[in-house]
């Protein structure tokens with residue numbers, strides 16, 4: 517019944533959500549959230565019941581449009597809704613939930629995820645099952661929806677939660693309105709609240725914004741200086757940037773890892789040093805807008821389709837920025853992977869290892885092997901066709917293999933089988949005159 521075999525605790529396959537309307541009131545000083553969520557849904561099969569995920573918050577009232585006798589109960593982070601008459605496949609369903617509480621992250625096999633208080637503000641980092649810590653949702657990656665989000669909070673704070681429509685202040689509070697006008701997975705919807713300064717940047721024609729603590733301005737300026745050029749390089753490689761804008765948030769707090777959100781990315785103060793030390797992570801998070809956010813995985817088992825290209829984008833950027841070339845980096849990471857246990861099949865790594873760094877690197881190497889096999893022109897043609905045809909959709913590894921074979925006109929079964937379906941690390945083809953890059957940087961997940 518639930519949505520994904522890697523995250524069986526969340527999601528409901530009996531229906532999908534087409535639009536979320538979230539009306540939120542949040543008090544930073546007391547971490548108190550009051551919300552009303554209206555979900556416009558569609559039944560995917562005939563059913564008399566649906567379940568939403570809601571974690572650590574209390575629903576006080578649930579209404580189903582046109583069904584006064586609908587019942588609900590909250591049990592084990594699931595809001596189970598009983599309907600008084602059965603829905604047929606394709607029927608529409610509108611559910612409104614009033615809820616409140618003190619949002620906090622939920623524990624999971626992947627650490628704590630979801631809404632998290634900062635020293636003076638809040639962030640949301642939901643991947644993979646944290647979205648229900650701040651709104652009732654059908655929390656499975658394939659169920660993409662559009663969003664309208666209105667948030668009222670103390671006027672001293674800056675808020676980022678999607679494409680900003682506007683904001684208005686009244687009585688010491690400010691109400692912000694955002695949308696996601698393109699299909700968005702629950703885990704990629706995020707709210708960032710802090711005492712940030714906002715600056716606009718032109719990213720090669722894409723509207724960009726950076727929100728950051730005022731004191732970090734010099735380091736932020738230095739470290740994000742390559743962003744416009746990065747955008748140009750990636751649009752060339754992957755196709756047009758898929759969203760109306762790109763927003764970067766840098767928090768006062770240190771964060772374990774930077775994280776992508778829809779049309780946005782969040783970095784901790786510790787990721788910024790004014791020296792560009794973690795420039796590769798800036799490239800990585802930007803690349804997720806194409807791979808992961810616009811084209812998303814239907815199931816978590818295919819997470820290499822997000823992380824492989826995002827990691828490979830770091831290498832592409834390195835080469836284009838005058839650093840080590842893609843093949844030199846591939847050789848270096850290949851050598852490093854060879855020394856690690858070869859017991860990970862990246863097309864199905866198992867839930868506990870879906871964020872294993874070996875999957876990221878081997879995913880990138882699989883793409884590099886494909887590139888060496890089909891040549892640069894065809895390879896980048898595959899990536900651009902991928903982001904164009906599947907924009908806003910949820911995909912699988914089979915889709916990628918099929919598209920690669922279609923664009924290249926080649927049977928790539930052997931190559932993908934070796935790189936994706938087997939534990940043993942395949943050899944990388946030899947490229948004359950290229951030596952492995954020295955790898956000295958600290959390994960960081962992302």
Ligand SMILES: [Zn+2]
Nearest residue numbers: 800823826962
């Ligand atoms: Zn990533």
